[in-house]
Amino acid sequence: MLKLHHHPFSPASRFARLMLSEHDCKADFVVERPWERHQEFLALNPAGTVPVLVENDGPPIVGAEVIMEYIDETRGYALAERALMPKHPEARAEMRRLVHWFERKFHDEVTNYFVHERIYKLEIPSSRGGGAPDSQILRAARANIRHHIRYIGWLAGSRNWLAGDKITFADLSAAAQLSAIDYIGEVPWDVDPHATAWYARVKSRPSFRGLLADRVTGLPASPSYADLDF
Amino acid sequence: MLKLHHHPFSPASRFARLMLSEHDCKADFVVERPWERHQEFLALNPAGTVPVLVENDGPPIVGAEVIMEYIDETRGYALAERALMPKHPEARAEMRRLVHWFERKFHDEVTNYFVHERIYKLEIPSSRGGGAPDSQILRAARANIRHHIRYIGWLAGSRNWLAGDKITFADLSAAAQLSAIDYIGEVPWDVDPHATAWYARVKSRPSFRGLLADRVTGLPASPSYADLDF
Incomplete structure (x- = not known):
């Protein structure tokens, strides 16, 4: 188990x-x-x-x-x-590079700011730093996410899926990051149509249903969050 | 090639x-x-x-x-x-956890501070943030490294090598981080004898020789840096 x-x-x-x-x-x-x-x-x-x-x-x-x-x-x-892991060592390396990119770089420059400020701080007691979001941090995250969406759009537009012609762990990693931000309506879906179309494909997979049912007490999901035709 | x-x-x-x-x-x-x-x-x-x-x-x-x-x-x-990768998936997971610990947590809390402030800032032009080290940052790094050395000591003392009874990539990752800090004499080798004895074993491997020959222009290595019996 x-x-x-x-x-x-x-x-x-x-x-x-x-x-x-x-x-x-x-x-x-x-x-x-x-x-x-x-x-x-x-x-x-x-x-x-x-x-x-x-x-x-x-x-x-x-x-x-x-x-x-x-x-x-x-x-x-x-x-x-x-299988979500490519077979060739070079293709695996490219996929792992992207997973690392989303789990570390995208997380540190974008998702962590949004999720910490807008969601975690609702749950964290004020004695431990909870409370209202810091608007300067949110501004930085809003600037950073646009570069990342363009990069996702470039990958999705030139490769079909982010790491190549088949879906891999890299798509799940990127979509997981974006889904947390989409809940609070902070993904600028107008920046790149390739990124938006790619996310719609990942989001419509059965594995995504559990995430789309999650709710934060006192913070409703953005209108696009659970909409498969956003 | x-x-x-x-x-x-x-x-x-x-x-x-x-x-x-x-x-x-x-x-x-x-x-x-x-x-x-x-x-x-x-x-x-x-x-x-x-x-x-x-x-x-x-x-x-x-x-x-x-x-x-x-x-x-x-x-x-x-x-x-x-081979430096264990064979069993659970043992591989423990080794990868440690590599991730050193490459991310130890790096972000300790090595990056020391290397950026004491070494990179000698090379970076002042127009891009180079110059004298920030003493507050160095103080934070000096406090953080003591916890990490105790953790390395606990691992080395209870397992022989960091991830188990054989040397793995985790030992190389940890030793690589420490070697950069040791160059500037900022590793508190008195904190834990198990950590010190473990590092002496890794450092004496032939693969380490190249690192021990590296020098920074204008910044001599600490006396312990290339000494195998430090």
């Missing part, structure tokens, strides 16, 4: 949920609030970050990129031609 | 050099100064970061963690029992 420790609006956790769903894995889900720094969770992952996957009470599989390799090593074979 | 685009004091580049050397790979080395943002280099890696590996003029393999997977996939088999 698989157990995923996650937060519904952590983009890396959303990537992990998409991977599990694409591989038809049933799992138990445990919601963690990383800012609470529970001893029990820190014993699983001393970095205190989500997601963390545990299989059959085995050792923790920590972080979305590590979970990706683990799921591919243990379940990728069963997907046969639908 | 392999070509590595790197900077001698970028810790991720040092990790890549150790990997190449451990796999007996000959390579051409091209020094990049990421802050110069050369168009030619940005075409290889739009993120503008080092290291980037190119094999036979093929597509760029970008970033230390992606290079690690590529080298293991294309050369790991030839190392047989000396």
Whole structure:
């Protein structure tokens, strides 16, 4: 049995949920609030970050990129031609570069700002830094996301899927990041039609349904969030 | 033929050099100064970061963690029992967790501060932010490194090598980060004897010789840097 420790609006956790769903894995889900720094969770992952996957009470599989390799090593074979990891080492390297780009660069320059300021700070007590969003940080994120959407549009326009002609983990990683931002209506979908068309294709996959059902208490989803023809 | 685009004091580049050397790979080395943002280099890696590996003029393999997977996939088999990637998916996940820890968390909380303030700022023109180190940043890095050294000591003391009973990529990643800091004499080797003994073992490997010969113009190495019995 698989157990995923996650937060519904952590983009890396959303990537992990998409991977599990694409591989038809049933799992138990445990919601963690990383800012609470529970001893029990820190014993699983001393970095205190989500997601963390545990299989059959085995050792923790920590972080979305590590979970990706683990799921591919243990379940990728069963997907046969639908496998989300390319076969050739060079194609795998390009896909991993993009996953790293979205999990690190896009996250640090865009998603983390939006999600922390607009969603996490609703849940974090004011004694630990919760409260109103910082408008300067949101402005920076709004400037940064436009460059990234153009890059996604360039990839999607020249390659069909982000890492090549088939869907891979890179598409799930990018779409997971965007989905968290789309909830609060901060994705500028008018910047690049290739990016928008690509996201509509990923969003219509059955694996996406769970994410589209998530809601934040006191913060309704943007009109486009769960709309497949946005 | 392999070509590595790197900077001698970028810790991720040092990790890549150790990997190449451990796999007996000959390579051409091209020094990049990421802050110069050369168009030619940005075409290889739009993120503008080092290291980037190119094999036979093929597509760029970008970033230390992606290079690690590529080298293991294309050369790991030839190392047989000396392979730096464990065989079991759970052991691989633990090793990847640690590599991610050192390449991201340790880098962001410690190495990047030290290397940027003490080494890169000697090379960066003052118009682009070069100049004297920021003493507040150095103070933060000095506080952070002590926690990390204790964690390395705990791992080395309970497992022999960081990820288990054999040397893996995790040891090279951690040692590459530490080596850049050791050059400027900022590793508190008195914090944990297990960490010190572990580093002495990694440092004495033939793959480390290239790193120990590196020098920064105008900044001599700390007395312990190239001393195998420090």
